[in-house]
């Protein structure tokens with residue numbers, strides 16, 4: 417399945433300033449420092465009405481997809497995938513005019529809770545979790561992973577997000593068709609910031625907590641016998657996640673560990689996280705393993 421023209425149009429309509437902020441650019445009054453030349457004067461400006469950016473010094477210009485392609489050095493397809501994955505965060509974090517903000521729709525936990533009471537895994541979900549990822553069945557059970565099929569027959573893995581108190585605060589759906597887009601879907605109002613927060617209640621002082629990028633690495637970490645939480649797999653830490661991690665740091669005297677993905681974004685995320693958690697321990701994945709999930713399944 418490839419990305420439909422319609423989906424690409426939707427990505428082109430993502431607010432350009434929201435995309436820029438998600439990339440880490442500091443936008444103020446429709447301007448920011450140009451990331452494409454050594455800029456000290458906010459030469460890049462955004463035209464919200466046309467959803468474009470332009471630097472009047474180096475001449476770089478374009479729309480949301482161009483910005484992602486150039487800034488993250490991705491090709492068109494990878495840039496659209498990145499935007500599709502980030503779409504939810506961009507739409508919830510981007511708040512252009514605080515004065516006329518319409519209230520965010522809240523998450524309807526009651527509607528979704530019942531799906532996780534009796535989790536059920538279809539063949540595709542079992543294949544993904546047990547054959548492909550080699551996860552421990554107890555972990556899948558603890559995480560209450562379940563599955564469903566949409567009207568087009570597409571199989572989805574349904575991942576519940578609970579807060580520390582055990583209340584359902586969001587749901588992430590993962591497309592189980594390999595390579596299909598969109599890869600993730602979030603019901604309205606879902607708060608999918610930090611994954612597996614209930615595990616914090618099980619930590620004793622001095623114990624190790626592993627932080628992974630994304631929930632599939634978290635399941636691998638749990639299957640390997642570690643206590644773990646996941647932060648969204650993304651280029652940057654969101655303000656919300658940063659704040660939550662500060663809270664965890666201040667409330668619990670535990671030590672923090674991470675196996676960053678073996679690539680530049682993985683290392684960048686580690687460094688960002690270490691600003692919040694100065695004692696964060698860096699663990700190196702062996703060569704040939706791109707992330708912890710990869711490493712874990714190789715050992716099974």
Ligand SMILES: [Zn+2]
Pocket residue numbers: 450451452453455459471472473474475476
């Ligand atoms: Zn420039």
